[in-house]
Amino acid sequence: MKYATEFRDPKAAKAVLARIAAVADEIGATRAAPVHIMEICGGHTHAIFRYGLDKLVHEGIEFIHGPGCPVCVLPMARVDECVEIAERPEVVFTTFGDAMRVPGTRKSLMQAKADGADIRMVYSPLDALELARRNPDREVVFFGLGFETTTPSTALAIQQAAREGLENFSVFCNHITVPEPIKALLDDPHMVLDGFIGPGHVSMVIGTHPYDFIARDYAKPIAVAGFEPLDLLQSVLMVLEQIRDGRAEVENQYARVVPEHGNPVSLAAMADVYERRPSFEWRGLGEIDASGLRIRPVYAAYDAEEKFGVGYAAGPRNVAEPEGCACGQVMTGRIKPTACPQFGRGCTPEMPLGALMVSSEGACAAYWQYGGARATEAAE
Amino acid sequence: MCLGIPGQIVAVTDETRMMALAEVSGVRREVNVACVLDRPIGDLVGEWALIHVGFAMALIDADEAAKTLEALRDLGEAQEALEAMEAGQKALEGQS
Numbered sequence: 001m002k003y004a005t006e007f008r009d010p011k012a013a014k015a016v017l018a019r020i021a022a023v024a025d026e027i028g029a030t031r032a033a034p035v036h037i038m039e040i041c042g043g044h045t046h047a048i049f050r051y052g053l054d055k056l057v058h059e060g061i062e063f064i065h066g067p068g069c070p071v072c073v074l075p076m077a078r079v080d081e082c083v084e085i086a087e088r089p090e091v092v093f094t095t096f097g098d099a100m101r102v103p104g105t106r107k108s109l110m111q112a113k114a115d116g117a118d119i120r121m122v123y124s125p126l127d128a129l130e131l132a133r134r135n136p137d138r139e140v141v142f143f144g145l146g147f148e149t150t151t152p153s154t155a156l157a158i159q160q161a162a163r164e165g166l167e168n169f170s171v172f173c174n175h176i177t178v179p180e181p182i183k184a185l186l187d188d189p190h191m192v193l194d195g196f197i198g199p200g201h202v203s204m205v206i207g208t209h210p211y212d213f214i215a216r217d218y219a220k221p222i223a224v225a226g227f228e229p230l231d232l233l234q235s236v237l238m239v240l241e242q243i244r245d246g247r248a249e250v251e252n253q254y255a256r257v258v259p260e261h262g263n264p265v266s267l268a269a270m271a272d273v274y275e276r277r278p279s280f281e282w283r284g285l286g287e288i289d290a291s292g293l294r295i296r297p298v299y300a301a302y303d304a305e306e307k308f309g310v311g312y313a314a315g316p317r318n319v320a321e322p323e324g325c326a327c328g329q330v331m332t333g334r335i336k337p338t339a340c341p342q343f344g345r346g347c348t349p350e351m352p353l354g355a356l357m358v359s360s361e362g363a364c365a366a367y368w369q370y371g372g373a374r375a376t377e378a379a380e
Numbered sequence: 381m382c383l384g385i386p387g388q389i390v391a392v393t394d395e396t397r398m399m400a401l402a403e404v405s406g407v408r409r410e411v412n413v414a415c416v417l418d419r420p421i422g423d424l425v426g427e428w429a430l431i432h433v434g435f436a437m438a439l440i441d442a443d444e445a446a447k448t449l450e451a452l453r454d455l456g457e458a459q460e461a462l463e464a465m466e467a468g469q470k471a472l473e474g475q476s
């Protein structure tokens with residue numbers, strides 16, 4: 001864990017921490033009655049733990065870790081479908097490395113690869129395109145996974161494949177969107193949320209307006225933030241000041257990267273290639289309306305669901321979570337990871353049982369990696 | 381996978397496909413620049429961009445690039461991105 005003195009700009013960090021403390025006192029936030037701020041993005045969760053920001057800020061501020069880690073919200077059924085496609089002899093299945101260890105009901109992609117399926121980790125959908133060009137006799141499938149940050153790249157890859165008439169390339173599209181699960185959490189009467197830290201890189205693509213409903217309809221403040229510790233602290237301060245002033249607005253702390261209206265080229269590519277699914281399943285959160293994207297019929301030739309008859313289109317396939325795992329409760333901020341009976345026992349980053357343990361952006365993995373002391377604290 | 385990594389665009393490789401060579405922490409890789417093409421592609425050479433899974437998604441200044449890279453190194457994400465690039469290269473060569 002890093003402390004404020006180790007920050008690049010310790011003076012600035014200390015000044016912001018002091019202002020956070022002053023405003024927290026002004027609004028009467030205490031350890032017993034804290035202000036609940038959800039950081040939506042898994043990258044922010046990771047940064048908060050890496051720098052120990054949750055311990056550095058005033059004790060009346062509690063971070064609730066949001067659903068913004070795409071690997072963590074991937075249901076087992078989707079992993080099973082990946083394995084099913086990957087095990088076809090003609091298929092070269094390509095995926096971001098993050099997805100390799102997510103458990104499915106039968107096996108993870110890692111296990112499927114060990115069992116002989118041709119599964120390759122790629123850095124980019126462009127690598128998958130290149131594989132398709134070089135292997136015309138194989139079916140190259142790319143696992144489209146992630147929020148609006150990665151969605152445009154898959155859309156642009158499909159457009160490129162269409163321009164080239166590459167018939168042996170397709171995408172297994174499981175892209176999801178950020179605003180819809182936030183709405184679902186705000187509609188959940190059990191959730192206590194006082195404000196949000198908005199994702200930086202998702203917002204770089206979609207802009208800040210998709211969050212307007214949070215301020216307008218739910219009267220909650222949100223500040224879109226960058227990834228440096230100082231960015232995060234400043235966004236916490238922005239949210240607290242809004243609460244103090246009785247304001248609810250969408251503020252942009254990361255304006256140096258996030259344009260108000262997003263990235264026009266990305267948005268156009270996404271609109272051209274994708275349409276919303278009526279609903280989509282999230283691990284731990286269940287079905288959420290309009291929260292997933294599928295490939296439009298005009299691009300059906302590049303849709304792995306159409307090509308192989310596997311996926312969301314092929315009918316409901318709900319699979320129960322493994323016994324004794326509390327992923328859903330952790331995901332909705334009801335309990336801390338350390339309260340899960342499997343934490344550190346049946347579930348570790350080496351042998352994950354739930355997906356929150358797989359990626360460094362998952363809350364359980366972050367607790368495990370940086371919170372050894374906290375785990376003991378909680379056990380005492 | 382969700383956090384981009386800063387890279388400097390050093391050459392145009394394929395104008396029709398909107399591809400350029402970017403240097404990321406000393407590693408060179410081809411990236412798509414469609415999303416930041418607000419000028420003739422050749423004029424992007426020398427610019428810094430946030431690169432996400434092989435796509436330049438936003439132009440940033442050199443100072444911001446340096447700060448972001450430092451934060452990513454702290455988080456271990458810079459290393460992860462470079463390893464992913466290497467894995468991608470291996471996948472193309474059919475060795476992974």
Ligand code: SF4
Nearest residue numbers: 325327340347354364
């Ligand atoms: S410790 Fe493992 S099983 Fe428990 S909530 Fe976290 S990821 Fe799920």
